[in-house]
Amino acid sequence: MDRLDLANLIFNDVDQSIDDLERLYPPRSLKEGSKVTRFAPSPTGFLHLGSLFTSMVARKVATDSEGVFYLRLEDTDSKREIEGSGNIVIAQLQNFNLSPMEGYFGDHEEGIYGPYKQSLRKDIYRIVIKDMLIKGLAYPCFASEEELNKLREEQTKNKEITGYYGKYALYRDLDVDTAYKWIKEGKPYVIRFKSSGNHLNKIKCHDEIKGDLELTQNDQDIVILKSDGLPTYHFAHIVDDHFMRTNMVTRGEEWLSSLPIHLEIFKALNFKAPKYAHLPVIMKLDNGTKRKLSKRKDPEASVDYFLKEGYEPHSLLVYLMTIANSNYEDFIVRTKDYDLDHFKFSLKNMSLDGALFDIDKLNFYGKEILSKMNKVEIAKKSYEWSKKYCHELEEFINKDYSRYEEILNIERERKNPRKDYAKFSDIYPAIKFFDYDNFTKIIDEGIEFNPNIDKEIIKGFLKTYGKAYRLLEEENLWFNDVKELATKYNFCSDNKLYKADPSKYLGNINDACELIRVAVSGRKVTPNLYSILKILGKEELNKRIDYVISKM
Numbered sequence: 001m002d003r004l005d006l007a008n009l010i011f012n013d014v015d016q017s018i019d020d021l022e023r024l025y026p027p028r029s030l031k032e033g034s035k036v037t038r039f040a041p042s043p044t045g046f047l048h049l050g051s052l053f054t055s056m057v058a059r060k061v062a063t064d065s066e067g068v069f070y071l072r073l074e075d076t077d078s079k080r081e082i083e084g085s086g087n088i089v090i091a092q093l094q095n096f097n098l099s100p101m102e103g104y105f106g107d108h109e110e111g112i113y114g115p116y117k118q119s120l121r122k123d124i125y126r127i128v129i130k131d132m133l134i135k136g137l138a139y140p141c142f143a144s145e146e147e148l149n150k151l152r153e154e155q156t157k158n159k160e161i162t163g164y165y166g167k168y169a170l171y172r173d174l175d176v177d178t179a180y181k182w183i184k185e186g187k188p189y190v191i192r193f194k195s196s197g198n199h200l201n202k203i204k205c206h207d208e209i210k211g212d213l214e215l216t217q218n219d220q221d222i223v224i225l226k227s228d229g230l231p232t233y234h235f236a237h238i239v240d241d242h243f244m245r246t247n248m249v250t251r252g253e254e255w256l257s258s259l260p261i262h263l264e265i266f267k268a269l270n271f272k273a274p275k276y277a278h279l280p281v282i283m284k285l286d287n288g289t290k291r292k293l294s295k296r297k298d299p300e301a302s303v304d305y306f307l308k309e310g311y312e313p314h315s316l317l318v319y320l321m322t323i324a325n326s327n328y329e330d331f332i333v334r335t336k337d338y339d340l341d342h343f344k345f346s347l348k349n350m351s352l353d354g355a356l357f358d359i360d361k362l363n364f365y366g367k368e369i370l371s372k373m374n375k376v377e378i379a380k381k382s383y384e385w386s387k388k389y390c391h392e393l394e395e396f397i398n399k400d401y402s403r404y405e406e407i408l409n410i411e412r413e414r415k416n417p418r419k420d421y422a423k424f425s426d427i428y429p430a431i432k433f434f435d436y437d438n439f440t441k442i443i444d445e446g447i448e449f450n451p452n453i454d455k456e457i458i459k460g461f462l463k464t465y466g467k468a469y470r471l472l473e474e475e476n477l478w479f480n481d482v483k484e485l486a487t488k489y490n491f492c493s494d495n496k497l498y499k500a501d502p503s504k505y506l507g508n509i510n511d512a513c514e515l516i517r518v519a520v521s522g523r524k525v526t527p528n529l530y531s532i533l534k535i536l537g538k539e540e541l542n543k544r545i546d547y548v549i550s551k552m
């Protein structure tokens with residue numbers, strides 16, 4: 001018996017070779033320097049913010065170089081798999097305009113390098129593993145759970161590195177005859193890679209972000225084929241990255257420590273390893289200490305959170321790009337251009353330590369981007385959002401769509417638009433008073449007029465204003481009217497005069513406007529008052545004033 005017999009016994013149905021695969025999946029004919037990148041999620045439920053980040057970078061690296069960004073579903077760990085999560089991931093990438101150009105799309109696949117779902121690639125892995133068995137690069141391992149536990153105990157006791165390696169690799173030198181016999185008898189086994197490394201050695205490698213690195217050489221005989229017939233991640237992704245002709249792997253930093261394993265297998269298989277860029281992990285400040293965003297503790301770890309909150313996907317990407325390349329912020333300040341395609345991204349400008357997630361900054365960009373939309377666009381997008389996530393806003397909009405547009409248009413479509421909405425969920429609380437029923441509820445909860453002004457004077461002023469109000473097409477004309485009336489009530493419309501001796505007046509013109517503002521909205525802070533009055537109209541204004549007075 002020799003290794004070929006053993007390989008034929010285990011893979012008796014495999015009659016193709018690695019060369020056949022090389023022919024089947026030829027190198028891509030792309031422009032010199034084009035990058036082939038991928039996003040390789042495991043279907044474990046939802047899209048993590050960190051995965052959105054790496055996908056954005058992977059796609060940008062590909063598009064900037066006229067390359068390809070593809071998606072591969074890494075579903076070899078059936079225990080962790082959550083039904084349908086492949087489709088969720090695809091849908092979410094689509095939301096962010098980060099759809100792959102090739103690969104797995106949930107209900108179908110696109111591209112000639114497939115299948116793009118690992119569980120459908122068993123035949124390919126088997127061809128490669130058979131070849132490895134024949135060449136002595138892999139071997140069947142019969143270690144039982146108990147044997148492995150005993151091994152770990154012994155290693156821990158001896159303060160040695162744990163795992164299956166070197167002298168601890170019980171079955172790496174088992175003679176072929178015994179292995180053959182045991183397999184024939186049906187003894188359970190896995191297939192392991194036969195490492196030729198030593199953890200006392202260092203290897204040199206290069207990361208596109210971190211530069212030249214020295215890492216501990218791998219010496220673990222990792223499992224490459226599990227007893228369920230599926231390969232492990234470490235092995236499968238190497239075969240896939242090779243035959244899908246990936247030349248740049250962008251992935252989270254948590255994979256850096258496994259890089260020596262991956263590089264060793266690439267070398268053993270005589271495959272050219274791709275370039276690597278390990279991206280910083282997104283961190284969060286928690287009680288003063290930095291820690292990774294956690295699926296369990298942080299709602300914002302899931303991309304879904306941002307969609308539910310109504311962040312415009314583009315603003316999240318802009319924010320993530322500022323984390324990716326800090327010079328992107330300067331670019332925005334300089335160009336006022338939020339089109340990510342126009343920015344020249346560089347892996348070299350990536351920060352080295354974990355990026356800190358900063359919600360205030362995200363909100364800042366959220367406001368910038370929503371404020372730049374015209375009324376038609378923001379109305380449409382927020383309406384779509386409301387149908388999924390905010391029933392109250394949806395109802396509000398359904399009552400009068402064009403009025404909704406007008407409300408959103410307050411201080412919009414101008415050089416310096418108002419920036420009060422960071423996300424769609426900010427809209428309804430700010431505008432719900434336009435609805436008369438909501439308005440009365442707000443008033444019933446208690447109105448807060450300026451306590452320094454006598455209630456009777458307030459009532460008189462409001463009543464008179466309600467009657468005197470005129471719909472004027474220009475804000476300054478309207479404001480003149482308010483000033484005129486306010487002056488009669490001893491509000492001062494000249495700030496200098498007022499400041500010189502405030503005690504002479506009931507208040508300044510802003511105090512007068514505040515009374516009107518509170519009377520029509522129940523709030524001290526609202527968008528532009530003139531615009532609000534225009535939308536409400538005279539009749540509604542008086543109805544509100546009467547209601548407010550009745551509650552004073």
Ligand code: GLU
Nearest residue numbers: 040041042074237251255
């Ligand atoms: N399937 C791995 C994950 O879930 C992919 C790692 C890689 O990109 O190599 O993160």
